Amino acid sequence: MGGVEDDEPASKRMKLSSEELRRLSNGSTIKETVVGSSGDLMARPLQSEGGEEVVGSKGVIKKVEFVRIIAKALYSLGYIKSGARLEEESGIPLHSSVVNVFMRQILEGNWDESVVTLHNFGLTDEKTIKSASFLILEQKFLELLDEEKVMDALKTLRTEIAPLSVDNSRVRELSSYIVSPSYGSSVRSPKQDTLRARSRSKLLEELQKLLPPTVMIPEGRLEHLVEQALVLQRDACMFHNSLDKEMSLYSDHHCGRDQIPSQALQILQAHTDEVWFLKFSHDGKYLASSSNDQSAIIWEVHETGLSLKHKLSSHDKPLSSVSWSPNDHQLLTCGAEEVIRRWDVSSGECLHVYEKTGLGMVSCGWSPDGKWIFSGLNDKSICMWELDGKELECWKGQRTLKISDLEITGDGKHIISICRETEILLLDREAKVERFIEEDQPITSFSLSRDSRFLLVNLLNQEIHLWNIEGDPKLVSKYRGHKRTRFIIRSCFGGLDESFIASGSEDSLVYIWHRGTRELIESLPGHSGAVNCVSWNPANPHMLASASDDRTIRIWGLNNLSRSVKQKEPHHSNGIHYCNGGT
Amino acid sequence: MGRLFVVNLEGKVYSCKHCKTPLALCDDVVSKSFQSRHGKAYLFSKVVNVSSGEKEDRVMMTGLHTVVDIFCVGCGSIVGWKYEFAHEKNQKYKEGKSVLERFKVSGPDGSHYWVSHGRYVGGSDADDV
Numbered sequence A: 001m002g003g004v005e006d007d008e009p010a011s012k013r014m015k016l017s018s019e020e021l022r023r024l025s026n027g028s029t030i031k032e033t034v035v036g037s038s039g040d041l042m043a044r045p046l047q048s049e050g051g052e053e054v055v056g057s058k059g060v061i062k063k064v065e066f067v068r069i070i071a072k073a074l075y076s077l078g079y080i081k082s083g084a085r086l087e088e089e090s091g092i093p094l095h096s097s098v099v100n101v102f103m104r105q106i107l108e109g110n111w112d113e114s115v116v117t118l119h120n121f122g123l124t125d126e127k128t129i130k131s132a133s134f135l136i137l138e139q140k141f142l143e144l145l146d147e148e149k150v151m152d153a154l155k156t157l158r159t160e161i162a163p164l165s166v167d168n169s170r171v172r173e174l175s176s177y178i179v180s181p182s183y184g185s186s187v188r189s190p191k192q193d194t195l196r197a198r199s200r201s202k203l204l205e206e207l208q209k210l211l212p213p214t215v216m217i218p219e220g221r222l223e224h225l226v227e228q229a230l231v232l233q234r235d236a237c238m239f240h241n242s243l244d245k246e247m248s249l250y251s252d253h254h255c256g257r258d259q260i261p262s263q264a265l266q267i268l269q270a271h272t273d274e275v276w277f278l279k280f281s282h283d284g285k286y287l288a289s290s291s292n293d294q295s296a297i298i299w300e301v302h303e304t305g306l307s308l309k310h311k312l313s314s315h316d317k318p319l320s321s322v323s324w325s326p327n328d329h330q331l332l333t334c335g336a337e338e339v340i341r342r343w344d345v346s347s348g349e350c351l352h353v354y355e356k357t358g359l360g361m362v363s364c365g366w367s368p369d370g371k372w373i374f375s376g377l378n379d380k381s382i383c384m385w386e387l388d389g390k391e392l393e394c395w396k397g398q399r400t401l402k403i404s405d406l407e408i409t410g411d412g413k414h415i416i417s418i419c420r421e422t423e424i425l426l427l428d429r430e431a432k433v434e435r436f437i438e439e440d441q442p443i444t445s446f447s448l449s450r451d452s453r454f455l456l457v458n459l460l461n462q463e464i465h466l467w468n469i470e471g472d473p474k475l476v477s478k479y480r481g482h483k484r485t486r487f488i489i490r491s492c493f494g495g496l497d498e499s500f501i502a503s504g505s506e507d508s509l510v511y512i513w514h515r516g517t518r519e520l521i522e523s524l525p526g527h528s529g530a531v532n533c534v535s536w537n538p539a540n541p542h543m544l545a546s547a548s549d550d551r552t553i554r555i556w557g558l559n560n561l562s563r564s565v566k567q568k569e570p571h572h573s574n575g576i577h578y579c580n581g582g583t
Numbered sequence B: 001m002g003r004l005f006v007v008n009l010e011g012k013v014y015s016c017k018h019c020k021t022p023l024a025l026c027d028d029v030v031s032k033s034f035q036s037r038h039g040k041a042y043l044f045s046k047v048v049n050v051s052s053g054e055k056e057d058r059v060m061m062t063g064l065h066t067v068v069d070i071f072c073v074g075c076g077s078i079v080g081w082k083y084e085f086a087h088e089k090n091q092k093y094k095e096g097k098s099v100l101e102r103f104k105v106s107g108p109d110g111s112h113y114w115v116s117h118g119r120y121v122g123g124s125d126a127d128d129v
Helices: A018-025 A038-043 A063-077 A080-090 A097-108 A111-119 A126-146 A150-164 A168-179 A181-187 A200-210 A221-236 A559-564 B089-094
Strands: A263-268 A275-280 A286-291 A296-302 A305-312 A319-324 A330-335 A340-344 A350-354 A361-366 A372-377 A382-386 A391-395 A406-408 A414-420 A423-428 A433-438 A443-448 A454-459 A464-468 A474-479 A491-494 A500-503 A510-514 A520-524 A531-536 A544-548 A553-557 A576-578 B013-016 B022-025 B029-036 B039-044 B050-052 B056-060 B063-072 B078-086 B098-101
Touching (some): A063 A080, A111 A126, A126 A150, A126 A168, A126 A200, A275 A544, A296 A330, A340 A372, A372 A406, A414 A443, A500 A531, A510 A544, B022 B098, B063 B089
Antiparallel strands (some): A275 A286, A319 A330, A330 A340, A340 A350, A406 A414, A423 A433, A454 A464, A510 A520, B013 B022, B029 B039, B039 B098, B056 B063, B078 B098
């Protein structure tokens, strides 16, 4: 009984009978018989009691452990009788008798006895024993102080706590409590009464965290395992795009495709030439688009759709990009190798023109506080201006190419641009440190995530690479499927928690991938020309906009919504068409 | 057509005759002894701003090669071909390199090349042995 049998497979687990557990309380050979303690048990398989040791179809759940965490959960929920009944019926006690004794001693304040019991657990780690003893004795000390038994407290500190040499700075702190009684309470919350000792059940919790989980099952273990499973399900859900989808324990979480925008709800036809760029404002209330027709348009987002707010027509060259101010009140437009204009969104008025004699601007961006404008120029430099046009700084040298995007990270510290054919520069403008993303293909465009931690890079060879740009840039994922041979095709992050990647394509489809699994989940037909740019509404995970060579912008939304959209009377012919079903 | 992505070249450049898109650097010329249906052609180690056609097996002057035709991204006109795979060992050096027909490009000084009349232009390819 309880002997070692080497022909038993090591994976067989022992079911503790109550008989064996009573032996535990005698303090005999606990080390070998504590359930689940890895090293020892694996090396010396114990006699199995027969019957089922595992539960579940995969045979990885040990029955004893399973029952114990259920019992623990029952007790946590307050179902004391049920917990006790489970222990009785299964014959599997939640805690060994020693531990039960220990717990009772703690709750009753029998400090010295509890320390003795602690040593009977059969723990091998000296440090753990000492740390646990320290906690117990610290409680003893603090409670003595609360009871104003100062001499006893001092004795405890000197003869019991200090010799442990566990946390000397804390020992000093504790000794200061003796000297100035008020010190302790000011360190804790001022509202708290003069009691310095925490509650005994709190102490028990602390001890639980310290001791190995096989000795005392951690608080909330079953809840933690269930949450882990739910999170895994959610992360694996490729179509997860709605906040209100609650997760149920009854069946695996699994969103349907219907949460991904896949239906063209609106076609916006106001540009007179190819639309090359578009971007939603940060608050998702506006969309700005720019075109080869040398104009930009600000669209307003309503419940029923988008409407044209302003047409900004003062450029003399095709526009390469636009950039929203951090508060969305202003917009920058960049003429390709021309000038940058700053516009007021509500009035549509041009507030300023930024230019440099003999040079042309190639990109534009804002500082996160909205005070400065950044721009790449066609002499490869990057400049920074105050809003009124005063040039503050200029980074010369190989900083940007003629075709490049420009982004400023959310902390205002880093400027990002394509500095060489296959290289992206991450310039820390304060620390003057340069980091690089190196690719082996020419880079055509890039896009920064909302949290500024990731960069989506479009390559010449039709691949989209996701880079983590915190610290040393690391390649995280690759996305493939769309077509690109001649043009600048842009992609973006989007959807709930930016869990999706969307891209334009030369085959006139809009492509959508699930960011985590890299699976292509949608390719949306509808445009009749190359799709140059996409933008996902940051405030509405169900709204995606695409810009195309066919001179239109399509607004994509959820399938079921389109059926309930009423056909609107075109009382202003500003080139807006509503779609109801079909493309 | 959308917003063209063009790789910029610095230095002496051969460009597309029709739309001036830069195609290759003079420094990247490997051999000037190639020929195509339009006369002279140059072998380059690197060519940019071109798109490729379908892979084809072609019997050229120096043997069987797998090539793709290359087209200028700016205007779509065919400018030459690229060697994907050479079936003969001594032609392997051509793999990954591209040929631009002299007739299809403007030289670094802007010069053009005219196919002279009456001159018999044989098949395509050559080696610079």
